[in-house]
Structures are given as C-alpha cells and as structure tokens.
Amino acid sequence: MITKQKLVYCRPTLCSGCRICANACAVAHDGVANPRLGRIAIHQNLLERYEFQELCRHCEDAPCIDACMVGCIEEDEGTGIITNDDRCVGCWMCVMVCPYGGMRRDLAKQVAIKCDQCKDLSGPVCVDVCPNGALVYKEREDARVEPFFAGPTVA
Amino acid sequence: MENSRPLCINAVVNLSDRTVELVETQEEAIRNFLGGRGLNVYYLYKYLKPQSDPLSPDNVLILGTGLLTGTIAPNSGRHSITCKSPESGILGDSNIGGFFGPEMRFAGFDRLIILGKADAPVYLYLEDGKIEIRDASPYWGLTCNQTERKIRYDLGSDIEVECIGPAGEKMVRFACTRSGIKNAAGRCGTGAVWGSKNLKAVVARGTRGLPVKDPQGMIEKYIELRDYLQQSRVISVLGRVGTPLLYDVSNYLGAIRTHNSQQTVFFDTLNAEEVHKYVNKMLSCYGCVVHCRHRNTLGGEGPEYTAEVLLGANIGVADTRQIIDLNNIVNDLGLDVSSTGTYIAWAIELFERGYLDEKTAGRVLRFGDYEMARELIYDIAYRRGLGDMLAEGSRLVDRFGPETADFLIAIKGLPQSDPHDVRYLKAFALGIATSSRGADHLRSRPTLEILDLPASFTEQIYGEPVDPNPTSYRSKARVVTFSETIFAVVDCLGICKFICHGFNSPRNLNYDHFRELIKLATGLEFSKEELVEGGQRVIDQERLINYQEKGITRQDDTLPARYFDEPMPSARAKGSRIDRQSFSQMLDEYYALHGWDKEGMLPPERVAELNRLKDLI
Numbered sequence: 001m002i003t004k005q006k007l008v009y010c011r012p013t014l015c016s017g018c019r020i021c022a023n024a025c026a027v028a029h030d031g032v033a034n035p036r037l038g039r040i041a042i043h044q045n046l047l048e049r050y051e052f053q054e055l056c057r058h059c060e061d062a063p064c065i066d067a068c069m070v071g072c073i074e075e076d077e078g079t080g081i082i083t084n085d086d087r088c089v090g091c092w093m094c095v096m097v098c099p100y101g102g103m104r105r106d107l108a109k110q111v112a113i114k115c116d117q118c119k120d121l122s123g124p125v126c127v128d129v130c131p132n133g134a135l136v137y138k139e140r141e142d143a144r145v146e147p148f149f150a151g152p153t154v155a
Numbered sequence: 156m157e158n159s160r161p162l163c164i165n166a167v168v169n170l171s172d173r174t175v176e177l178v179e180t181q182e183e184a185i186r187n188f189l190g191g192r193g194l195n196v197y198y199l200y201k202y203l204k205p206q207s208d209p210l211s212p213d214n215v216l217i218l219g220t221g222l223l224t225g226t227i228a229p230n231s232g233r234h235s236i237t238c239k240s241p242e243s244g245i246l247g248d249s250n251i252g253g254f255f256g257p258e259m260r261f262a263g264f265d266r267l268i269i270l271g272k273a274d275a276p277v278y279l280y281l282e283d284g285k286i287e288i289r290d291a292s293p294y295w296g297l298t299c300n301q302t303e304r305k306i307r308y309d310l311g312s313d314i315e316v317e318c319i320g321p322a323g324e325k326m327v328r329f330a331c332t333r334s335g336i337k338n339a340a341g342r343c344g345t346g347a348v349w350g351s352k353n354l355k356a357v358v359a360r361g362t363r364g365l366p367v368k369d370p371q372g373m374i375e376k377y378i379e380l381r382d383y384l385q386q387s388r389v390i391s392v393l394g395r396v397g398t399p400l401l402y403d404v405s406n407y408l409g410a411i412r413t414h415n416s417q418q419t420v421f422f423d424t425l426n427a428e429e430v431h432k433y434v435n436k437m438l439s440c441y442g443c444v445v446h447c448r449h450r451n452t453l454g455g456e457g458p459e460y461t462a463e464v465l466l467g468a469n470i471g472v473a474d475t476r477q478i479i480d481l482n483n484i485v486n487d488l489g490l491d492v493s494s495t496g497t498y499i500a501w502a503i504e505l506f507e508r509g510y511l512d513e514k515t516a517g518r519v520l521r522f523g524d525y526e527m528a529r530e531l532i533y534d535i536a537y538r539r540g541l542g543d544m545l546a547e548g549s550r551l552v553d554r555f556g557p558e559t560a561d562f563l564i565a566i567k568g569l570p571q572s573d574p575h576d577v578r579y580l581k582a583f584a585l586g587i588a589t590s591s592r593g594a595d596h597l598r599s600r601p602t603l604e605i606l607d608l609p610a611s612f613t614e615q616i617y618g619e620p621v622d623p624n625p626t627s628y629r630s631k632a633r634v635v636t637f638s639e640t641i642f643a644v645v646d647c648l649g650i651c652k653f654i655c656h657g658f659n660s661p662r663n664l665n666y667d668h669f670r671e672l673i674k675l676a677t678g679l680e681f682s683k684e685e686l687v688e689g690g691q692r693v694i695d696q697e698r699l700i701n702y703q704e705k706g707i708t709r710q711d712d713t714l715p716a717r718y719f720d721e722p723m724p725s726a727r728a729k730g731s732r733i734d735r736q737s738f739s740q741m742l743d744e745y746y747a748l749h750g751w752d753k754e755g756m757l758p759p760e761r762v763a764e765l766n767r768l769k770d771l772i
Contacts, residue, residue, distance in 0.1 A: 013436075016436075016437060016438050016439040016443070016446040017438055017439055018439035018440070018441065018442055018443045018444070018446070019254075019441060019442065020227065020377075020442055020444075023227050023442065024227055024374055024377070026364060027227050027367050027370045027373060027374055028370060028371070028374055030364055031364075031366065031367055031370040032363075032364025032365055032366050032367060032370075033225055033226050033227055033257075033364060033365040033366075033367050034225075034261045034361065034362070034363065034364040034365060036261070036313070036361070036362055037362075037364050043312075045312065046335050046336045046438075046450075046456070047300060047303065047304050047307070047336065049435070049450060106362075107362040108283075108362055108363055108364075125374060128374075128378060129227075129374065129377060129378060129381070131381055131385065131443075131444040131446075132446070
C-alpha cells in the first residue's frame with residue numbers, strides 16, 4: 001500500500017542550466033563525472049531558450065515495469081520507489097515506453113539507468129547540490145491515502 | 156566501464172596531412188604546469204616554430220582543459236585556447252566558459268593541439284576517443300548562431316559546439332571563438348587562427364565518465380564550498396544582475412572609458428537596473444554556482460559590463476536597447492567585443508583628427524552614431540570598405556603613423572579589455588601594462604587592497620603590509636603579483652575567476668581549497684608553495700614566448716600615452732594620471748618580485764629549466 005510517497009520536483013524557472021544535479025548524480029552512483037550519466041537530465045537549448053528537467057516520477061502502474069523483458073525493474077511496496085538492477089540487457093524498451101523521459105541510457109555499459117531517489121543515502125543528491133533551489137524533495141500531492149471507509153457502507 | 160584513464164590525453168591533429176596522434180602528458184609536466192592555460196603555453200612553446208606568421212599553417216592552435224574541468228568542483232566549466240596571436244604577434248591566450256570544455260573531456264580528450272592547414276573547410280568531430288576530420292562546407296559562411304543551430308540539427312542536440320563566425324573565416328585579426336550564444340574565447344584573435352586553418356568548428360559528444368578519485372568526498376566538498384561561496388555578497392549580486400553592477404560604481408568614480416577615453420563619465424542608462432529590464436533569465440555555465448550570464452529579450456545573451464561600455468560609452472551610444480543589439484550582433488558575427496569597441500572609438504578619433512577622411516571611411520564617423528557603428532561592425536566582420544582596414548586592428552598604427560598609437564588604448568598591440576579607465580587605480584595600471592597577452596584586466600585585476608579591509612587581514616593575504624590608497628604607487632607591485640599568480644593557477648585548473656580569492660572579494664576559493672579539490676578529483680597532492688610556483692612558472696613561460704616572438708622587454712610594459720599625459724577630466728577621479736617615474740618604480744618592484752632583471756628578462760636558470768621541461772616527451 002502506497003502512502004505518503006516523496007518525490008523530486010523540478011522548478012524550471014529557477015533552473016539556470018548548470019548540470020550540477022546530473023553530474024553529482026553520476027558521481028554519487030558511478031564515481032565518474034558526466035551529466036549524461038546522471039539519472040536526472042537537464043535539457044537546455046540556448047538557441048531555443050529553454051531549460052527543462054527530465055526525471056523519473058516513480059509512477060503508479062509504471063509502464064517501464066511492464067515493458068522490461070527481463071523483469072529487472074521493480075517497485076518497492078513500502079516506499080513506491082522504482083529501481084532497476086544489473087540484470088538489464090540494454091534493450092531500451094523501458095526508455096521507449098517512459099512518457100516522461102525518466103529512463104536514461106548508459107551507452108558505455110549498455111544498460112538503462114534510472115533514479116532510485118538515492119535510497120541508500122540520506123536523501124536525493126541532486127536536491128542537495130542544486131545551487132538555485134530548483135529541485136525540491138517533498139511528498140507528492142496526489143498521493144493515494146487510506147480510504148476513509150474500510151468496509152462496505154451500505155447496510 | 157573501467158575507472159582509470161590517464162590524467163591528461165592530448166590529441167595532436169595535423170590538418171595538412173589529416174593525421175591524429177595521441178600524446179599523454181607526463182606527470183612531471185602536470186606537476187610543473189598543472190593543466191589548462193599552463194600546459195597550453197607549455198605545448199605552445201614546444202610546438203611553435205619561433206617567429207612564424209600567426210595566420211600561416213605554422214601557427215599552433217591549442218584547446219586545453221584544466222585539471223578540474225568537468226569534475227564537480229564549483230564553476231569547473233572552463234578551458235583555454237592558446238596560439239600565437241594574429242592581433243598582437245605575441246602570446247594569444249583566451250579562456251572560455253560554457254559547456255564545451257567538459258564535453259571534450261568526456262569525449263576522451265583533455266587537449267587538442269591543432270597544426271597545419273586544411274585544404275578545404277573542415278570541422279572536427281570528437282566522440283569517445285575518436286576524432287574525425289569532416290567536411291564543413293555546409294556551414295562555411297554562416298554566423299556563429301546559425302552554425303550552431305545547423306550542426307545541432309544535423310548531428311543531434313546532445314552535442315557541444317565551438318565554432319567561428321564570418322569574422323573568423325575572413326581572418327579579422329580580433330575574431331573570437333564562440334560556444335553557445337555568448338561564451339567566447341574573445342581575446343587575442345583566436346578565431347582568425349581557426350579561419351586561417353580552414354577550421355570552422357569543433358564538435359564534441361562524450362558518453363564516457365570522467366573518473367573522480369573520491370566521489371563522496373567530492374560531493375561533500377562541493378556542497379561545503381557552494382554554501383561558503385553563496386554567502387558572499389558580490390556573488391549573490393553577480394547572480395542577480397551580472398557584471399553590469401560595476402558600471403554604476405565606476406561611473407560614480409568617473410572612470411568609465413568614454414569617447415575613446417577622452418571623457419570618463421557617461422549616462423545612467425547603462426546601469427544594471429536599466430540593463431536588467433531587458434533580461435529574461437540568468438543562466439549558468441557548466442557546474443556554476445554564480446549564474447551571471449543574461450538571456451536578454453532581444454534574442455541573445457549579455458551584455459557584460461565590458462560590452463555595454465566598449466560598445467556603448469566608448470563609442471558614445473547611450474540607449475540601452477541599442478547597446479544590447481550591438482552586443483548581440485558582435486557575438487553572432489564572432490568578433491571580440493573589447494577590441495571591436497576600442498577600434499571603432501579609435502577610428503572615430505582618427506576621423507576627428509583628420510587621419511581618416513570621409514572618402515576613405517565611406518561615411519562620417521562620429522561618437523554616438525548607433526547606425527554607423529552597426530554598419531561598421533558588419534563591415535569589419537565581412538571585411539568591406541573601412542571595415543576591411545579596421546580588421547587589421549592595431550597593425551593600422553603602421554599605416555597612420557606612430558603618433559596615432561598614443562590614443563589607441565592598447566598595450567603590446569592588444570586593446571584594453573576592461574572598461575575601467577586605469578589612470579585612477581594605479582595597481583590596475585601596472586596589471587594591464589605587464590599582462591602577458593597585452594592590455595588585459597583578467598590577468599591580474601587587483602582590487603582587494605582598496606576594499607577597506609583591516610590592515611592585518613590584507614597583510615595576511617599579501618605577506619606584507621600594502622597601501623590601501625588606490626592612487627598610491629607604493630606596494631602595488633606586490634598586489635599585482637599576488638593576483639597574477641592566483642589567476643594563472645585558476646586558469647590552469649579550469650575554474651572561473653568569479654569564485655576565486657582576490658577577484659572582487661577577499662573570501663572565495665584560495666590555494667588551500669584548490670589543493671583539496673585537486674586531491675579529491677585526481678588524487679594528486681600539491682602543497683600551496685607548489686601551486687604558487689606553478690602559477691609563476693606559467694607566467695615566466697609566457698614571458699619567454701613573448702620575448703622569443705617579439706622581443707618583449709621593459710619598454711613594452713607600458714601604457715597608452717593618453718594615460719600618462721592627459722589627466723582625467725571629471726568626477727571623483729578628476730586630475731588623476733599615471734606619473735611616468737612612479738610607474739617606472741612600480742615596474743622595478745614588479746620585476747624584482749618575479750625574479751626578473753631590470754629589463755624584464757627571465758634569469759638564465761629559469762630559461763634553462765623551461766627548455767629542459769620543453770624537451771620532455
């Protein structure tokens with residue numbers, strides 16, 4: 001039962017496009033620097049004048065879980081955090097089905113990478129490092145809550 | 156992916172015979188020259204044939220990332236472009252931010268050393284350890300923004316581009332190299348060298364990670380330094396309005412270069428709050444905690460303080476919108492803002508004094524004429540009419556006569572970049588007079604000693620008491636040497652000067668922070684003394700190149716005659732000028748601090764050391 005799930009939210013107007021979040025993510029998870037290997041992606045186009053963030057939203061009924069042919073993407077029952085593991089074969093089906101661009105590709109290792117909300121650390125590192133407060137980590141507003149009536153109400 | 160990779164891989168690209176060779180930098184060279192600007196001048200000294208023509212295939216073009224570029228160190232997005240300057244004929248070295256430097260490292264190259272000349276327009280494509288030399292004919296002739304847009308359309312948007320515009324292609328001697336909308340390696344005419352080699356662009360796509368020695372420690376250090384830096388008031392104001400914040404202060408002082416430095420105060424329309432009416436958003440370079448770059452409402456980025464004064468006050472244009480427009484055009488065409496503004500103002504004064512007539516100029520030149528300036532900028536970039544003449548830059552002194560150099564605000568053939576009239580601040584004057592690439596404030600920019608800090612505090616920074624009076628000549632050599640050295644180290648590391656100790660604020664990152672960051676990122680251990688020594692070695696190496704190429708000695712470390720002879724006309728700085736004798740004393744002190752002789756020459760032991768290092772593989 002999902003209750004009180006927390007998510008990382010992006011505020012595009014505050015993002016100045018420095019890629020520190022993505023870079024810190026790669027450093028924290030893989031020990032190497034490269035924003036491309038971060039689980040969060042900053043899409044910036046200076047010519048078209050926008051900054052946009054793509055990040056896993058840890059959906060209910062996540063399409064990536066259904067799409068994964070080796071079954072390496074799983075949802076944690078308690079926290080709602082969706083993770084993948086090293087059984088990934090790099091078929092990119094999850095990348096294709098994700099409507100939010102939350103699945104990233106590590107082209108050197110040929111595996112999909114995705115946000116795990118830094119569950120092994122004290123909190124998401126991207127939120128910790130953002131210099132502009134453009135990322136926030138808070139309870140999702142549309143979280144499922146316990147139904148008020150536990151049983152049938154019609155006598 | 157293996158987590159190991161040599162610390163510094165250089166690709167030697169020969170465009171003449173289209174070959175690429177990989178060379179690893181030995182650790183001894185890294186310990187002596189660090190990286191970035193340092194290793195760039197090291198390799199320039201190694202590969203450049205003495206006395207070669209800067210626009211010939213013999214010139215060497217080096218794009219080099221710093222030791223910390225691309226790591227998660229704060230503001231680690233910068234790299235240096237080095238060559239022999241076609242504008243000044245001495246060292247050409249320019250630092251550029253944006254996103255290209257880190258991307259080049261992720262693609263597996265820390266430095267590109269480009270030799271020879273391609274027989275047709277080409278661009279370099281870098282991806283994961285491979286370099287391809289590709290045909291650039293579809294992009295030749297396009298402006299910087301058009302080039303970037305078209306390359307992104309053709310190759311995908313996840314690349315980073317560094318390119319030249321029409322000015323570089325036409326080998327305008329002060330053309331810049333551009334990345335993004337505004338990031339530029341502006342000074343010294345690096346773009347013209349690209350053009351002379353038929354090199355339109357370098358494109359990088361890097362999917363590999365750059366190993367970080369201590370990932371967890373690095374993230375913790377970054378957070379600590381970010382919090383420390385963001386407490387600084389200067390940094391928070393820079394993040395809010397960018398560099399135009401300096402305009403108001405300098406204008407109040409009466410030290411804005413106006414009408415080719417004939418005047419020193421200008422309108423309030425260039426104040427930060429006026430400029431900010433045209434700003435949509437403030438942007439960052441790679442890994443930046445400051446975000447000082449404006450996205451303006453007229454379709455470009457900027458203006459910086461330099462652009463608004465040199466394309467505004469210096470040529471007499473006061474309308475904020477018109478200045479931003481000129482700034483956008485100059486950036487798009489790939490010209491250096493500082494040089495362009497200085498030469499246009501100089502041309503106007505030449506016209507006023509009768510060196511140029513209406514027939515040669517093709518128009519009447521006068522201060523404050525926006526339309527004229529706009530046309531002239533296009534003419535320079537495309538080398539038409541008077542623009543073709545002005546595109547030769549400071550070499551025009553030979554044509555108009557040596558007396559015209561007295562009112563060209565340039566030193567060693569390079570126009571002054573800073574909009575600040577240095578007659579008031581004596582340390583500034585010494586800094587631009589001795590800078591290794593010509594009149595440039597980003598080589599030293601000494602401002603700490605005048606900030607009203609406690610004497611014990613400044614003594615701790617400089618090692619000796621310094622005189623806080625901005626108009627005094629005493630102890631300024633020490634101040635300049637300090638700033639010069641730390642800036643050399645910062646350029647070697649690939650970090651932005653805005654977060655560097657001594658730029659505007661006594662806080663910010665100092666040698667101890669650099670040591671910790673280098674250790675966490677690369678595992679190399681440096682002592683503070685080694686870093687200082689490294690910075691000084693870089694400055695000495697640059698001095699040696701300048702001596703070798705153009706015989707630069709004491710007589711070249713001087714100021715435009717206007718700064719000596721004409722007192723400043725207005726406001727608080729009224730009456731200030733540089734006294735020749737006191738200036739000469741400052742130079743003596745400065746040379747002594749560097750261990751150079753009275754003529755500003757390196758000691759023979761140092762030359763021998765640099766020649767020994769040059770012969771390392």
